[in-house]
Amino acid sequence: MGRGQESITYVSEDEDTVSMAMSSLFRLIKLCELTFTEIGRLEVGTESAVDRGKSTKSFLMSYFEADHHHSVEGVDTVNACYGGTNAFFGTTNWIQGQGWNGRFGIVVCSDPAVHPDPAYISGIGASSICLIAGSGASFAL
Numbered sequence: 001m002g003r004g005q006e007s008i009t010y011v012s013e014d015e016d017t018v019s020m021a022m023s024s025l026f027r028l029i030k031l032c033e034l035t036f037t038e039i040g041r042l043e044v045g046t047e048s049a050v051d052r053g054k055s056t057k058s059f060l061m062s063y064f065e066a067d068h069h070h071s072v073e074g075v076d077t078v079n080a081c082y083g084g085t086n087a088f089f090g091t092t093n094w095i096q097g098q099g100w101n102g103r104f105g106i107v108v109c110s111d112p113a114v115h116p117d118p119a120y121i122s123g124i125g126a127s128s129i130c131l132i133a134g135s136g137a138s139f140a141l
Contacts (some may be wrong), residue, residue: 040103045084084109
């Protein structure tokens with residue numbers, strides 16, 4: 001398969017950027033025993049937006065709206081491999097800036113890595129991760 005790779009897995013047709021991001025975000029909130037009202041920023045990094053007319057963040061906001069929490073800053077960055085990095089930097093800048101309100105920032109990186117050329121299939125894969133940013137973090141920038 002190239003690059004010393006022995007196997008590869010793919011998501012099924014019912015998984016996409018949004019569904020993977022929703023799963024990651026929900027699991028992180030439950031694992032860390034947080035409520036959605038403790039989040040002040042939600043930033044998403046992806047390469048594959050589901051719908052160019054609607055951001056992935058807008059889908060994730062359904063969790064916040066269920067808790068009647070509608071004031072969450074953040075954006076989507078749709079930009080190849082740099083999307084997640086940019087989302088992390090944006091959240092870090094928010095925490096270090098004057099606009100920070102003391103609440104946590106969430107960074108979501110989600111992508112099924114769809115590529116139209118089969119020649120590049122060995123270099124792609126699907127994944128989604130979330131991280132929490134805020135004061136008292138386990139590492140500092």
